[in-house]
Amino acid sequence: MKRDGFTPWPIEFVERYTAAGHWRGKPLGHWTWSWAQEYGERTAIVDGEVRLSYRDLAEHVDALADSLLDLGLRDGDNILVQLPNSWEFVALFLACQRIGVAPVLALLAHREHELAYLADLADVRAIVVPDTWQGFDHQGLAGELAASLPQRCGVFVLGDDVSKSNVDLRSLLERWQDPARLRARLDATAPDPGEIALFLLSGGTTGTPKIIARTHQDYEYNARQSGAVCGFDAGTVYLVTLPMGHNFPLGSPGILATLIQGGRVVMIRSPKPEVAFPVIEREGVTVTSLVPAIAQRWVEAVATTEHDLSTLELVQVGGSVLDPAFAARIGPALGCTLQQVYGMAEGLLNYTRRDDPASVTNHTQGRPISEDDEILIVDEEGSPVPLGGTGELLTRGPYTPRGYFRAPEHNARAFSPDGWYRTGDLVRWHESGNFVVEGRVKDLINRGGEKISAPEVEAVVDTLPAVRRVAAIPLPDPEYGELVCVCVVLQPGRSLTLEEVRDLFAAEGVAKFKHPQQLEIVADFPLTAVGKVDKKALRQQILTRSEEQA
Ligand code: J2J
Secondary structure (H helix, E strand, O other): OOOOOOOOOOHHHHHHHHHOOOOOOOOOOHHHHHHHHHHOOOEEEEEOOEEEEHHHHHHHHHHHHHHHHHOOOOOOOEEEEOOOOOHHHHHHHHHHHHHOOEEEEOOOOOOHHHHHHHHHHOOOOEEEEEOOEOOEOHHHHHHHHHHHOOOOOEEEEEOOOOOOOOEEHHHHOOOOOOHHHHHHHHHHOOOOOOOEEEEEEOOOOOOOOOEEEEEHHHHHHHHHHHHHHOOOOOOOEEEEOOOOOOHHHHHOOHHHHHHHHOOEEEEOOOOOHHHHHHHHHHHOOOEEEEOHHHHHHHHHHHOOOOOOOOOOOEEEEEOOOOOHHHHHHHHHHHOOEEEEEEEEOOEEEEEOOOOOOHHHHOOOOOEEOOOOOEEEEEOOOOOEOOOOOOEEEEEEEOOEOOOOOOOHHHHHHHEOOOOOEEEEEEEEEOOOOOEEEEEEOOOEEEEOOEEEEHHHHHHHHOOOOOEEEEEEEEEEEOOOEEEEEEEEEEOOOOOOOHHHHHHHHHHOOOOHHHOOOEEEEOOOOOEOOOOOEOHHHHHHHHHHHHHHHO
16 A cells, blocks of 8 residues: 655666565565465464474464454554564564565653654554553553544554553464464565555654565565675574664674575674573574674673584674774674674665675675665765765665655755765765775764754754753764763753753653763854854863873
């Protein structure tokens, strides 16, 4: 079913990507059974004590898809999903793909501020949450949120403590029908492969975060081609260390490429070394993906671990800047090859290759996966920079959508008239042909790979009566790379503390990782020539002030 608010690729590109074999004209859900046929009784997913074969997985997926239909969900509907890493999450994701229901992949850290916005933007028909997670009552919040929406919206809960008014997700996964008949029935109503399959969250540089609609065939290519580039095969045992709602573990190459290849996906719920290391040993994990902050913890912990990590072949690190000196330590410490990944939920994926020399792997962020990824590096006027120069990366391609979902105004700025996505990243070509990410022009804070929109933070702080003007900027953080600092010009005679700011964020139900860590009161903001806050100068001012105080 067609949804409004989606920017399609122009027809000549559809034809080109199809003719090249990138797009295969099949919905993502189609592949579940094609994998089951090919890989049958091999283990597809391991989650604690649960081990599912490819056939088990396909049967559970169909049972769940059918239950979702019974509950009234239809092709063209969207649902909000906020789940911990689990086999049930994988099954739900694939069940949605069978019937054209698109999950909006929220993070467990999100609270009412983010969830209410997403539920409204995507007009969701159900919210799927754990009962509780790390002490937080997700079920309670989802219930309140669903009741507050104008549309009818169900609450589906994963856990042991599902309240009577909600739907128990596990019960929907139970198999009681003849799999062959159910499969035929679901195949007959398969969704359009050019339609929206899932929504990923954008890091966002606007006051309200944008969501990215990915289609069935673009996302399948995203995963398959990533898998080919990264050497995923039937022997791949992929550990899902990062939250699977992220593009990186989900499809870059992640879970989907592992399943495409007939490998084994191993779920863990926390990236902590004490959780991950025993599972790596037990399952013989060969590949995982990490953000730099987690890689740091693993490298520190490996020195004293008793666990045997010798099956690890490849550790992918991406999402935020990786210091080259630290990069050089990762492979030797973990006994595997490092692969840097420069990716984005908006599409374009870059990987260093497994056979790149260490001088390239440690110092660059990789190169695109597809011969149809188009790349431009431009200066502030939009003119291409000379080879080797630094500029903003613009891209188009077979898995880079042409617009954010339901965001025409923002799209007019974030995309060029001929469909190039302006990444907001400053990059240059390295002599190896890989990119080096040099910085960014977009207004966000990258906290250990989690992206925080500066205007979103500013909009919250701006509601405080003491605040005349506010600017959120990134400052260096030893563990997470960057922290959120809010710089405030006060109203005359007023004062403000960091605690008051943080209390407001908590009261507004903003995800904790966005709460400011530092408050700086300033007399005024430096301005650019066009009268905007000069955040670069402001950041420099704050850094100099901190140095002087130290
Ligand atoms: C510097 N900055 C990086 C890197 C991303 C794989 C890996 C990462 C993401 C991701 C992803 C970086 N060095 N190695 O979706 O599939 C910053 C850039 C980029 C933004 C995208 C994947 N890797 N970044 O991080 O949508 O600024 O995707 O534009 O969360 O992260 O963020 P996101």
